[in-house]
Amino acid sequence: xxxxxxxxxxxxxxxxxxxxxxxxxxxxxxxxxxxxxxxxxxxxxxxxxxxxxxxxxxxxxxxxxxxxxxxxxxxxxxxxxxxxxxxxxxxxxxxxxxxxxxxxxxxxxxxxxxxxxxxxxxxxxxxxxxxxxxxxxxxxxxxxxxxxxxxxxxxxxxxxxxxxxxxxxxxxxxxxxxxxxxxxxxxxxxxxxxxxxxxxxxxxxxxxxxxxxxxxxxxxxxxxxxxxxxxxxxxxxxxxxxxxxxxxxxxxxxxxxxxxxxxxxxxxxxxxxxxxxxxxxxxxxxxxxxxxxxxxxxxxxxxxxxxxxxxxxxxxxxxxxxxxxxxxxxxxxxxxxxxxxxxxxxxxxxxxxxxxxxxxxxxxxxxxxxxxxxxxxxxxxxxxxxxxxxxxxxxxxxxxxxxxxxxxxxxxxxxxxxxxxxxxxxxxxxxxxxxxxxxxxxxxxxxxxxxxxxxxxxxxx
Numbered sequence: 001x002x003x004x005x006x007x008x009x010x011x012x013x014x015x016x017x018x019x020x021x022x023x024x025x026x027x028x029x030x031x032x033x034x035x036x037x038x039x040x041x042x043x044x045x046x047x048x049x050x051x052x053x054x055x056x057x058x059x060x061x062x063x064x065x066x067x068x069x070x071x072x073x074x075x076x077x078x079x080x081x082x083x084x085x086x087x088x089x090x091x092x093x094x095x096x097x098x099x100x101x102x103x104x105x106x107x108x109x110x111x112x113x114x115x116x117x118x119x120x121x122x123x124x125x126x127x128x129x130x131x132x133x134x135x136x137x138x139x140x141x142x143x144x145x146x147x148x149x150x151x152x153x154x155x156x157x158x159x160x161x162x163x164x165x166x167x168x169x170x171x172x173x174x175x176x177x178x179x180x181x182x183x184x185x186x187x188x189x190x191x192x193x194x195x196x197x198x199x200x201x202x203x204x205x206x207x208x209x210x211x212x213x214x215x216x217x218x219x220x221x222x223x224x225x226x227x228x229x230x231x232x233x234x235x236x237x238x239x240x241x242x243x244x245x246x247x248x249x250x251x252x253x254x255x256x257x258x259x260x261x262x263x264x265x266x267x268x269x270x271x272x273x274x275x276x277x278x279x280x281x282x283x284x285x286x287x288x289x290x291x292x293x294x295x296x297x298x299x300x301x302x303x304x305x306x307x308x309x310x311x312x313x314x315x316x317x318x319x320x321x322x323x324x325x326x327x328x329x330x331x332x333x334x335x336x337x338x339x340x341x342x343x344x345x346x347x348x349x350x351x352x353x354x355x356x357x358x359x360x361x362x363x364x365x366x367x368x369x370x371x372x373x374x375x376x377x378x379x380x381x382x383x384x385x386x387x388x389x390x391x392x393x394x395x396x397x398x399x400x401x402x403x404x405x406x407x408x409x410x411x412x413x414x415x416x417x418x419x420x421x422x423x424x425x426x427x428x429x430x431x432x433x434x435x436x437x438x439x440x441x442x443x444x445x446x447x448x449x450x451x452x453x454x455x456x457x458x459x460x461x
Contacts, residue, residue, distance in 0.1 A: 002163035010258035033249030033260035038132035053121030056142035063108035073118030090137035155236020173234035175227015177257025185255015192222035204261035207245035217339020394453035
């Protein structure tokens with residue numbers, strides 16, 4: 001006995017009739033598929049159901065597993081406190097899973113403040129599973145800001161734990177798809193929304209988990225997805241196994257995407273080492289990116305890597321492009337990892353002898369001195385992507401009508417407080433947004449009188 005299958009399910013509160021009050025009929029295909037999936041789960045007679053939920057406790061650098069004898073919760077947040085759920089936790093499973101994570105130094109376990117109340121991402125799957133007759137225990141797992149590989153590794157450990165304990169188990173990956181499918185939906189529309197949902201549907205229909213794991217971070221972010229990390233864990237639980245995939249339903253009539261799918265395990269298959277294949281593709285992509293870097297990006301990378309490995313600032317290379325050695329300019333260095341910002345520090349006006357020194361110093365500051373992030377470690381260096389923005393001399397302007405969110409960055413100043421925002425940033429579509437964000441970055445109130453400057457950038461990415 002061990003893990004016998006996994007499924008993907010959504011968690012819209014309106015799917016509960018008392019909450020939907022008739023509105024749930026608009027996603028009847030999802031309800032029917034949910035009931036079918038729940039019956040499929042119960043037919044496997046699981047002793048334990050592992051539920052991964054985007055709404056359980058979430059940390060940036062840790063995958064928390066709920067501990068203790070059990071949890072309870074209600075839909076009070078959705079005006080129905082009388083709808084209550086209880087679940088007993090499989091403490092033995094949690095103990096062994098945490099121990100296995102410790103052994104491979106995976107940051108996952110029961111540390112951190114425990115969220116005693118069940119979240120709706122857990123309760124909605126429980127609602128359907130319990131109605132179908134499930135009476136066993138659960139393991140409740142939150143998601144994190146960790147990498148795809150970390151989530152996948154936890155999935156592998158879940159399957160190994162079930163096998164070690166000889167536990168009949170099913171994993172339920174709770175998660176919605178894009179939240180940006182319709183202009184009149186609760187989160188608006190983004191072209192990435194339908195693209196993301198189409199990709200997920202194809203992955204669930206065919207069991208193509210390599211496509212699932214290599215979903216571009218920019219696509220997922222723009223789509224405002226909810227469940228991708230849950231799906232990564234699920235894919236890990238199916239590592240090195242053939243699967244029989246069934247996409248039971250997929251729809252998004254209210255502007256949020258819902259999918260229901262089941263995955264039966266079949267034969268062991270070393271060719272289905274999907275996590276390793278994805279990691280190999282990532283390494284090849286990073287090597288290719290490094291080869292394409294221009295002198296500005298190569299200098300930023302060289303600077304941070306030297307500092308992290310040697311504990312001191314790098315000397316300037318002997319051979320520099322004339323524009324790096326012979327001009328002064330302010331410059332911002334941005335660092336990303338797995339599509340997410342990892343650090344960004346810069347100078348508005350030149351503070352060093354030349355632009356090369358400006359980039360050399362700011363790269364180290366971005367990687368080790370951005371207060372929003374912990375310092376970059378040596379293990380992270382191969383996965384980092386660099387951007388360098390070289391700023392023109394800022395010019396004063398009279399008002400926001402002289403701004404263009406795509407062309408100009410903005411500096412907002414009130415007394416000794418100053419906020420800056422670069423131009424042409426994803427998600428910043430209007431000058432009003434641009435100025436508002438710059439105000440907040442400078443701790444400047446929305447009604448305070450300010451001076452405005454604009455500048456252009458030459459972007460290297």
